[in-house]
Amino acid sequence: MPFDPRPEQPAPTGGAPSVTEEQRGASARSGLSRRSFLGASVAATVAVGATAQGLGSAASAQAAPLPSASAVVAPDAISWLVFDHHVHSVYSHDAKYPMTTILDQAQRFAVDAIAFTEHSNKGHANVGGVFNAAREIDTARAARPDMLVLQGLEWYIPGAEHATVLIAPGPQTTLVLRRFELDHDGKLNGWEKPRPGTEDAAEWLVHATDGIAWLGAQKRAGVIDDVIVLANHPSRLGIDSPGELRAWQDADPEVFVGMEGAPGAQAGAIAANATERSRRGEYENTASEFSFPGYPAEAYLTHGGFDWTTAVVGGMWDSLLSEGRRWWITTNSDLHLKESDATRVGDFPTGPGWEAGATLANFNRAGRRPDPIATDTPQNGADFWPGEFSRTHVGAVDRSSASLLDAIRAGRVWVDHGHLxxxxxxxxxxxxxxxxxxxxxxxxxxxxxxxxxxxxxxxxxxxxxxxxxxxxxxxxxxxxxxxxxxxxxxxxxxxxxxxxxxxxxxxxxxxxxxxxxxxxxxxxxxxxxxxxxxxxxxxxxxxxxxxxxxxxxxxxxxxxxxxxxxxxxxxxxxxxxxx
The missing domain is CATH 2.60.40 (Immunoglobulin-like)
Structure with a gap:
């Protein structure tokens, strides 16, 4: 069957249907307007003490805010669920697989819970991608009752790297994700890669903390049941400064709960297209004009496959923990393209308005990529299937999305590579x-x-x-x-x-x-x-x-x-x- 680029649901006009009114109403009920969000974020940024050397070298010490205490859970009351919280499907502009293929492989590797976190893009937000993905997720939940399937987003943090946004399933989940994507995404709003110490860096940090605070307000107002955010591959480009890490959690410690301790793309150095520059995690960069100047050269490499922030004992992660912060780590596949897989990206239509190849413009027109096509040749790819190599084990008290997210917020998590x-x-x-x-x-x-x-x-x-x-x-x-x-x-x-x-x-x-x-x-x-x-x-x-x-x-x-x-x-x- 030829690829049909038309979304099942037309792109919503204006704001997502009723979401703007509902969420503004929810904000009003909670006493939090968009302006008050911004004001609170500005205050948080001032507390950080932005300076030319990276948001805070002269800041006075202030106690790190803590999330409210979780209920005490007896160790023997826990069930450990394998969760991959960072996975991309054809609804991301640079991924390849339908959700059914990914879910089949996740079940093969005994994954209990999975989140589809598609990239922010015009095609995702405005051409029905986020809504069509939600329909497929609903279908998957019905067909696979033993697997928890969540819809999330890979957020381009304003002025910084990416983050996983996970919202508990509910009637407003997709609408809230889309509103957040449109209003708070760094890529869609042009808030990317400021030079450290500039006015842009300070302003875009406010946009980031504003977005985190907004998500927390949606939960407190009852619009959504739960939400958490985790920083993705924090050292890959060196553009997440220590001050930013602290500011994001300070914006709402109930929402911003930690980071990927190890990135996906663990097969980056053994991929079919690997070169001398290829590395585990696709950590193949050096410091740039946009990087935090205080990071050493080894920060741009994984250490035993783990991010430098996590791997150095007495380093960045421990600096956060030593403040008393409840700052947790995870790992995941970050699946886009399976290493050595022999299917290629499918073909977009040709003709007026379409470009040649799998371009971003074609994706934004279609709202998704076509299904892949089988070949006899291993294709480019740096990733493992969910659960095949990287695993996050979450200590939940029951097999529900609510318990899953609550357990992550509580830090009942351990991670391993290679089924160690x-x-x-x-x-x-x-x-x-x-x-x-x-x-x-x-x-x-x-x-x-x-x-x-x-x-x-x-x-x-x-x-x-x-x-x-x-x-x-x-x-x-x-x-x-x-x-x-x-x-x-x-x-x-x-x-x-x-x-x-x-x-x-x-x-x-x-x-x-x-x-x-x-x-x-x-x-x-x-x-x-x-x-x-x-x-x-x-x-x-x-x-x-x-x-x-x-x-x-x-x-x-x-x-x-x-x-x-x-x-x-x-x-x-x-x-x-x-x-």
């Missing part, structure tokens, strides 16, 4: 009170001097991956940090009190489930603990020295092009509050 382990449970508890245990994202409150222990249960992977090999976990590293409060410099990238405090060799324990109990020094101050592990094939001294991390993941070329030859796992932290 099949299962992981981490509980921090007082040694003499085992019933007090809390799991990832939680806070254990104890008296000063209380003896602590970390209980880690590992279920090894015992079946081959799509590569045909069976992974083996070689070690677990315990990382401990201090919570010292807000930073004086909003562009701070270091957490001097964080280091690897225990390295556990588990090579000979990867044949059957096992438990490790790690005694910790008695609690003396507020802090946190988190875990890291790997297959042990590649490691070395970390950027901040052996006394901080002597077994750190390494950047390319020490880390090989083949992602299966260097795999890691990370947990989110458990916090310690000392009374």
């Amino acid at each position: 382990v099949a299962g992981l449970s981490v509980v921090l508890r007082a040694t003499d009170q085992p019933e007090t245990g809390v799991t990832l994202g939680g806070t254990l409150t104890v008296a000063s001097g209380t003896a602590l222990e970390l209980v880690v249960d590992v279920t090894p992977t015992t079946t081959p991956t799509s590569r045909g090999t069976t992974p083996r976990l070689a070690h677990l590293d315990l990382i401990r940090g201090r919570v010292t409060g807000p930073v004086a410099d909003r562009d701070e990238q270091r957490a001097p009190g964080t280091r690897v405090v225990e390295m556990l060799d588990v090579t000979d324990r990867s044949d059957s489930p096992f438990r490790v109990v790690v005694p910790l020094e008695p609690a003396a101050e507020d802090g946190y603990v988190r875990l890291r592990g790997s297959d042990g094939q590649v490691h070395g001294v970390g950027p901040l020295g052996a006394e901080i991390d002597s077994r750190a993941p390494q950047p390319y070329p020490v880390s090989p092009a083949d992602p299966w030859a260097d795999t890691w796992l990370y947990t989110n932290p458990i916090f310690i509050s000392v009374t």
